[in-house]
Amino acid sequence: MRRTQASEHMVDLRTAVGSVVLANPVMTASGTAGHGAELSEYMDLSRLGAHVVKSLAVFEWEGNPAPRVHPTTAGMINAVGLQGPGVMAWRRDELPALLRSGARTVVSIWGRCIDDYAAAAAALAGIDVGVVAVEVNLSCPNLEGRRGIFAHDADLSAEVVEATAVCGLPRWAKLSPNTDRLVEVAGAVRDAGADAVTLINTVVAMVIDVDTGRPVLGNGGGGLSGPAIRPVAVRAVFDVRAAHPDLAIVGVGGVTSGRHAAELLMAGANAVQVGTATFADPVAALRVLRELRAWAAARGIERLADIGGLAHRGGHR
Numbered sequence: 001m002r003r004t005q006a007s008e009h010m011v012d013l014r015t016a017v018g019s020v021v022l023a024n025p026v027m028t029a030s031g032t033a034g035h036g037a038e039l040s041e042y043m044d045l046s047r048l049g050a051h052v053v054k055s056l057a058v059f060e061w062e063g064n065p066a067p068r069v070h071p072t073t074a075g076m077i078n079a080v081g082l083q084g085p086g087v088m089a090w091r092r093d094e095l096p097a098l099l100r101s102g103a104r105t106v107v108s109i110w111g112r113c114i115d116d117y118a119a120a121a122a123a124l125a126g127i128d129v130g131v132v133a134v135e136v137n138l139s140c141p142n143l144e145g146r147r148g149i150f151a152h153d154a155d156l157s158a159e160v161v162e163a164t165a166v167c168g169l170p171r172w173a174k175l176s177p178n179t180d181r182l183v184e185v186a187g188a189v190r191d192a193g194a195d196a197v198t199l200i201n202t203v204v205a206m207v208i209d210v211d212t213g214r215p216v217l218g219n220g221g222g223g224l225s226g227p228a229i230r231p232v233a234v235r236a237v238f239d240v241r242a243a244h245p246d247l248a249i250v251g252v253g254g255v256t257s258g259r260h261a262a263e264l265l266m267a268g269a270n271a272v273q274v275g276t277a278t279f280a281d282p283v284a285a286l287r288v289l290r291e292l293r294a295w296a297a298a299r300g301i302e303r304l305a306d307i308g309g310l311a312h313r314g315g316h317r
Contacts, residue, residue, distance in 0.1 A: 017170075017248045019170050025265065028278065031055065032276060037103065046102030047286060048285055049271055057110055076279070079217045104130065108136075111140070114156075135174050136164050136171050170195040172198050173196075198249075230260060238268055253275075268308065
Protein backbone atom coordinates (compact mmCIF):
# COMPACT_ATOMS: atom_id res chain seq x y z
CA MET A 1 0.00 0.00 0.00
CA ARG A 2 1.31 3.43 -0.86
CA ARG A 3 2.04 5.95 1.86
CA THR A 4 1.46 9.67 1.79
CA GLN A 5 1.54 12.69 4.05
CA ALA A 6 -2.21 13.23 3.74
CA SER A 7 -3.74 14.73 6.88
CA GLU A 8 -6.06 12.64 9.00
CA HIS A 9 -9.09 14.87 8.49
CA MET A 10 -9.14 13.95 4.79
CA VAL A 11 -10.24 10.37 5.49
CA ASP A 12 -13.96 9.74 5.00
CA LEU A 13 -14.80 7.27 7.78
CA ARG A 14 -18.51 6.86 7.09
CA THR A 15 -19.91 3.36 6.80
CA ALA A 16 -23.23 1.60 6.50
CA VAL A 17 -24.23 -1.50 8.43
CA GLY A 18 -27.25 -2.56 6.46
CA SER A 19 -29.70 0.33 6.69
CA VAL A 20 -27.82 2.01 9.55
CA VAL A 21 -25.39 4.74 8.47
CA LEU A 22 -22.63 5.49 10.98
CA ALA A 23 -20.13 8.35 11.11
CA ASN A 24 -17.31 5.84 11.54
CA PRO A 25 -16.95 2.06 11.81
CA VAL A 26 -15.74 1.68 15.41
CA MET A 27 -18.06 0.67 18.25
CA THR A 28 -17.87 -0.80 21.71
CA ALA A 29 -18.82 -4.48 22.04
CA SER A 30 -21.70 -5.86 24.03
CA GLY A 31 -20.76 -7.16 27.46
CA THR A 32 -17.65 -5.02 27.79
CA ALA A 33 -18.99 -1.48 28.14
CA GLY A 34 -21.80 -1.77 30.68
CA HIS A 35 -25.53 -1.28 30.29
CA GLY A 36 -25.41 2.50 30.24
CA ALA A 37 -23.13 5.49 29.86
CA GLU A 38 -20.42 4.31 32.27
CA LEU A 39 -17.64 4.91 29.73
CA SER A 40 -18.70 8.53 29.23
CA GLU A 41 -16.56 9.30 32.29
CA TYR A 42 -13.54 8.48 30.14
CA MET A 43 -14.50 9.52 26.61
CA ASP A 44 -17.14 11.20 24.48
CA LEU A 45 -19.35 8.30 23.39
CA SER A 46 -20.80 10.38 20.56
CA ARG A 47 -17.42 10.21 18.78
CA LEU A 48 -17.79 6.46 18.24
CA GLY A 49 -19.75 4.92 15.42
CA ALA A 50 -22.05 3.38 18.03
CA HIS A 51 -22.14 2.18 21.62
CA VAL A 52 -23.39 -1.39 22.16
CA VAL A 53 -24.82 -2.13 25.58
CA LYS A 54 -24.54 -5.39 27.50
CA SER A 55 -27.19 -7.95 26.52
CA LEU A 56 -30.59 -7.56 28.17
CA ALA A 57 -33.44 -9.99 28.65
CA VAL A 58 -37.04 -8.96 29.13
CA PHE A 59 -36.59 -9.96 32.77
CA GLU A 60 -33.96 -9.19 35.43
CA TRP A 61 -31.22 -11.83 35.52
CA GLU A 62 -28.56 -12.44 38.17
CA GLY A 63 -26.00 -14.22 36.00
CA ASN A 64 -23.60 -16.98 37.00
CA PRO A 65 -21.87 -17.65 40.31
CA ALA A 66 -18.48 -16.07 41.02
CA PRO A 67 -15.67 -16.16 40.07
CA ARG A 68 -16.85 -14.91 36.66
CA VAL A 69 -13.70 -13.58 34.98
CA HIS A 70 -10.13 -14.87 34.74
CA PRO A 71 -7.15 -13.55 32.73
CA THR A 72 -5.47 -15.78 30.17
CA THR A 73 -2.17 -15.49 28.30
CA ALA A 74 -3.71 -13.51 25.45
CA GLY A 75 -7.06 -12.32 26.71
CA MET A 76 -9.58 -13.46 29.27
CA ILE A 77 -12.16 -16.14 29.95
CA ASN A 78 -15.52 -15.20 31.40
CA ALA A 79 -18.81 -16.72 32.48
CA VAL A 80 -20.67 -13.64 33.68
CA GLY A 81 -23.94 -15.17 32.55
CA LEU A 82 -25.66 -12.16 31.00
CA GLN A 83 -26.48 -10.43 34.27
CA GLY A 84 -28.79 -7.49 33.70
CA PRO A 85 -31.72 -5.44 34.97
CA GLY A 86 -34.20 -6.26 32.20
CA VAL A 87 -35.22 -4.16 29.22
CA MET A 88 -37.86 -1.97 30.87
CA ALA A 89 -35.66 -1.15 33.88
CA TRP A 90 -32.85 -0.32 31.43
CA ARG A 91 -35.12 2.04 29.49
CA ARG A 92 -36.07 3.79 32.70
CA ASP A 93 -32.73 3.90 34.51
CA GLU A 94 -29.91 3.69 31.95
CA LEU A 95 -31.12 4.92 28.57
CA PRO A 96 -31.66 8.58 29.56
CA ALA A 97 -27.94 9.06 30.32
CA LEU A 98 -27.00 7.40 27.05
CA LEU A 99 -29.29 9.74 25.14
CA ARG A 100 -27.78 12.76 26.90
CA SER A 101 -24.30 11.57 25.95
CA GLY A 102 -25.20 11.69 22.27
CA ALA A 103 -24.19 8.06 21.76
CA ARG A 104 -25.74 6.18 18.88
CA THR A 105 -26.92 3.18 20.84
CA VAL A 106 -27.28 -0.45 19.83
CA VAL A 107 -29.26 -2.58 22.28
CA SER A 108 -28.28 -6.21 22.64
CA ILE A 109 -31.03 -8.63 23.67
CA TRP A 110 -31.08 -12.29 24.66
CA GLY A 111 -33.52 -14.94 25.82
CA ARG A 112 -33.87 -18.52 26.97
CA CYS A 113 -36.51 -19.29 24.35
CA ILE A 114 -38.06 -17.65 21.30
CA ASP A 115 -40.85 -16.08 23.35
CA ASP A 116 -38.24 -14.41 25.58
CA TYR A 117 -36.58 -12.82 22.56
CA ALA A 118 -39.93 -11.68 21.18
CA ALA A 119 -40.88 -10.11 24.51
CA ALA A 120 -37.53 -8.31 24.81
CA ALA A 121 -37.94 -6.97 21.29
CA ALA A 122 -41.51 -5.86 21.96
CA ALA A 123 -40.30 -3.96 25.04
CA LEU A 124 -38.07 -1.89 22.73
CA ALA A 125 -40.86 -0.83 20.37
CA GLY A 126 -41.22 2.94 20.07
CA ILE A 127 -37.86 3.65 21.67
CA ASP A 128 -36.01 6.94 21.12
CA VAL A 129 -34.33 7.54 17.76
CA GLY A 130 -30.97 7.56 19.55
CA VAL A 131 -31.25 3.77 19.55
CA VAL A 132 -30.26 2.82 16.01
CA ALA A 133 -30.33 -0.99 16.02
CA VAL A 134 -30.95 -4.13 18.05
CA GLU A 135 -28.23 -6.76 18.27
CA VAL A 136 -29.90 -10.14 18.74
CA ASN A 137 -27.46 -12.22 20.76
CA LEU A 138 -28.02 -15.75 19.48
CA SER A 139 -25.03 -17.23 21.30
CA CYS A 140 -27.14 -18.31 24.26
CA PRO A 141 -28.24 -21.75 25.49
CA ASN A 142 -31.82 -22.44 24.41
CA LEU A 143 -34.75 -24.00 26.19
CA GLU A 144 -36.72 -24.97 23.09
CA GLY A 145 -36.41 -28.70 23.74
CA ARG A 146 -33.07 -28.90 21.96
CA ARG A 147 -29.59 -28.96 23.42
CA GLY A 148 -26.98 -26.38 22.56
CA ILE A 149 -26.82 -22.77 21.44
CA PHE A 150 -29.36 -20.89 19.33
CA ALA A 151 -26.67 -19.78 16.87
CA HIS A 152 -25.67 -23.40 16.19
CA ASP A 153 -29.07 -24.11 14.62
CA ALA A 154 -29.93 -22.29 11.40
CA ASP A 155 -33.69 -22.85 11.62
CA LEU A 156 -33.94 -21.85 15.28
CA SER A 157 -31.81 -18.74 14.69
CA ALA A 158 -34.09 -17.72 11.83
CA GLU A 159 -37.14 -18.17 14.05
CA VAL A 160 -35.63 -15.88 16.69
CA VAL A 161 -34.83 -13.19 14.14
CA GLU A 162 -38.35 -13.35 12.73
CA ALA A 163 -39.82 -13.11 16.22
CA THR A 164 -37.83 -9.96 17.03
CA ALA A 165 -39.17 -7.95 14.08
CA VAL A 166 -41.68 -6.44 16.50
CA CYS A 167 -38.98 -4.07 17.80
CA GLY A 168 -39.32 -2.01 14.61
CA LEU A 169 -35.55 -1.46 14.40
CA PRO A 170 -32.78 -2.92 12.23
CA ARG A 171 -31.58 -6.22 13.71
CA TRP A 172 -28.02 -7.51 13.80
CA ALA A 173 -27.74 -11.22 14.59
CA LYS A 174 -24.72 -11.97 16.80
CA LEU A 175 -23.43 -15.41 15.87
CA SER A 176 -21.18 -18.00 17.47
CA PRO A 177 -17.83 -19.25 16.13
CA ASN A 178 -18.33 -22.56 17.93
CA THR A 179 -20.00 -24.32 15.01
CA ASP A 180 -19.13 -25.45 11.51
CA ARG A 181 -22.53 -24.13 10.38
CA LEU A 182 -21.63 -20.45 10.72
CA VAL A 183 -21.99 -19.62 7.02
CA GLU A 184 -25.30 -21.49 6.84
CA VAL A 185 -26.65 -19.75 9.94
CA ALA A 186 -25.60 -16.35 8.57
CA GLY A 187 -27.61 -16.97 5.42
CA ALA A 188 -30.61 -18.15 7.42
CA VAL A 189 -30.78 -15.05 9.64
CA ARG A 190 -30.34 -12.80 6.60
CA ASP A 191 -33.29 -14.49 4.92
CA ALA A 192 -35.27 -14.12 8.16
CA GLY A 193 -34.83 -10.34 8.16
CA ALA A 194 -31.51 -9.57 9.84
CA ASP A 195 -29.90 -6.39 8.50
CA ALA A 196 -26.45 -7.64 9.49
CA VAL A 197 -24.53 -10.27 11.41
CA THR A 198 -22.06 -9.63 14.20
CA LEU A 199 -19.05 -11.96 14.03
CA ILE A 200 -18.00 -13.30 16.45
CA ASN A 201 -18.89 -14.06 20.03
CA THR A 202 -16.50 -15.75 22.47
CA VAL A 203 -14.89 -19.14 21.88
CA VAL A 204 -15.87 -21.85 24.36
CA ALA A 205 -12.98 -22.53 26.72
CA MET A 206 -11.92 -23.61 30.20
CA VAL A 207 -9.06 -22.88 32.59
CA ILE A 208 -8.23 -25.27 35.45
CA ASP A 209 -6.36 -24.29 38.59
CA VAL A 210 -3.62 -26.94 38.84
CA ASP A 211 -3.31 -26.36 42.59
CA THR A 212 -6.93 -27.26 43.26
CA GLY A 213 -7.81 -29.33 40.21
CA ARG A 214 -10.97 -27.26 39.73
CA PRO A 215 -12.07 -24.86 36.99
CA VAL A 216 -11.21 -21.26 37.90
CA LEU A 217 -14.69 -20.01 37.00
CA GLY A 218 -17.69 -20.60 39.18
CA ASN A 219 -19.67 -21.84 36.20
CA GLY A 220 -16.94 -24.27 35.12
CA GLY A 221 -16.33 -23.34 31.48
CA GLY A 222 -16.66 -19.94 29.89
CA GLY A 223 -15.99 -17.87 26.80
CA LEU A 224 -12.50 -16.90 25.61
CA SER A 225 -12.07 -13.35 24.28
CA GLY A 226 -9.24 -10.98 23.50
CA PRO A 227 -6.26 -11.10 21.09
CA ALA A 228 -6.14 -14.91 21.07
CA ILE A 229 -9.39 -15.14 19.10
CA ARG A 230 -8.74 -12.39 16.53
CA PRO A 231 -7.63 -14.83 13.80
CA VAL A 232 -10.83 -16.80 14.43
CA ALA A 233 -12.87 -13.62 13.96
CA VAL A 234 -10.99 -12.70 10.79
CA ARG A 235 -11.62 -16.13 9.28
CA ALA A 236 -15.31 -16.03 10.23
CA VAL A 237 -15.78 -12.60 8.65
CA PHE A 238 -13.87 -13.67 5.53
CA ASP A 239 -15.90 -16.85 5.07
CA VAL A 240 -19.28 -15.17 5.59
CA ARG A 241 -18.39 -12.31 3.26
CA ALA A 242 -17.31 -14.79 0.57
CA ALA A 243 -20.53 -16.76 0.89
CA HIS A 244 -22.88 -13.80 1.33
CA PRO A 245 -21.32 -10.77 -0.40
CA ASP A 246 -24.38 -8.56 0.14
CA LEU A 247 -24.78 -9.25 3.87
CA ALA A 248 -23.53 -6.51 6.19
CA ILE A 249 -21.04 -7.69 8.81
CA VAL A 250 -19.83 -6.26 12.10
CA GLY A 251 -16.46 -7.78 12.99
CA VAL A 252 -15.49 -8.29 16.62
CA GLY A 253 -12.86 -10.33 18.42
CA GLY A 254 -9.47 -9.31 19.75
CA VAL A 255 -9.32 -5.80 18.28
CA THR A 256 -6.76 -3.75 20.22
CA SER A 257 -5.38 -1.41 17.52
CA GLY A 258 -6.24 0.44 14.35
CA ARG A 259 -4.38 -2.15 12.31
CA HIS A 260 -6.53 -4.91 13.81
CA ALA A 261 -9.64 -2.96 12.84
CA ALA A 262 -8.31 -2.54 9.29
CA GLU A 263 -7.71 -6.30 9.10
CA LEU A 264 -11.34 -7.08 9.86
CA LEU A 265 -12.52 -4.47 7.35
CA MET A 266 -10.31 -6.03 4.68
CA ALA A 267 -11.75 -9.45 5.56
CA GLY A 268 -15.18 -8.07 4.72
CA ALA A 269 -16.57 -6.30 7.78
CA ASN A 270 -18.48 -3.05 7.39
CA ALA A 271 -17.69 -2.03 10.97
CA VAL A 272 -15.84 -3.34 14.00
CA GLN A 273 -16.37 -3.59 17.74
CA VAL A 274 -13.79 -3.24 20.50
CA GLY A 275 -14.47 -5.41 23.52
CA THR A 276 -12.00 -7.03 25.91
CA ALA A 277 -9.42 -4.26 25.36
CA THR A 278 -11.83 -1.92 27.14
CA PHE A 279 -11.28 -3.66 30.48
CA ALA A 280 -7.59 -2.66 30.48
CA ASP A 281 -8.12 0.69 28.71
CA PRO A 282 -11.56 2.32 29.04
CA VAL A 283 -10.87 4.53 26.00
CA ALA A 284 -9.70 1.62 23.82
CA ALA A 285 -12.47 2.05 21.25
CA LEU A 286 -11.70 5.74 20.74
CA ARG A 287 -7.97 5.00 20.54
CA VAL A 288 -8.60 2.32 17.91
CA LEU A 289 -10.63 4.84 15.92
CA ARG A 290 -7.80 7.40 16.04
CA GLU A 291 -5.25 4.78 15.00
CA LEU A 292 -7.45 3.54 12.17
CA ARG A 293 -7.87 7.09 10.85
CA ALA A 294 -4.12 7.73 11.04
CA TRP A 295 -3.37 4.39 9.37
CA ALA A 296 -5.67 5.22 6.46
CA ALA A 297 -4.35 8.77 6.10
CA ALA A 298 -0.75 7.57 5.97
CA ARG A 299 -1.67 5.37 3.02
CA GLY A 300 -3.59 7.99 1.08
CA ILE A 301 -6.92 6.26 1.64
CA GLU A 302 -9.57 8.93 1.24
CA ARG A 303 -12.60 6.66 1.82
CA LEU A 304 -12.22 3.94 4.42
CA ALA A 305 -15.05 2.03 2.76
CA ASP A 306 -12.71 1.43 -0.19
CA ILE A 307 -10.72 -1.15 1.80
CA GLY A 308 -13.83 -3.12 2.70
CA GLY A 309 -13.41 -6.71 1.55
CA LEU A 310 -10.03 -5.95 0.01
CA ALA A 311 -8.76 -9.44 0.82
CA HIS A 312 -11.43 -10.84 -1.51
CA ARG A 313 -10.13 -8.70 -4.37
CA GLY A 314 -6.53 -9.81 -4.12
CA GLY A 315 -5.28 -6.99 -1.88
CA HIS A 316 -2.67 -4.51 -3.10
CA ARG A 317 -4.72 -1.36 -2.80
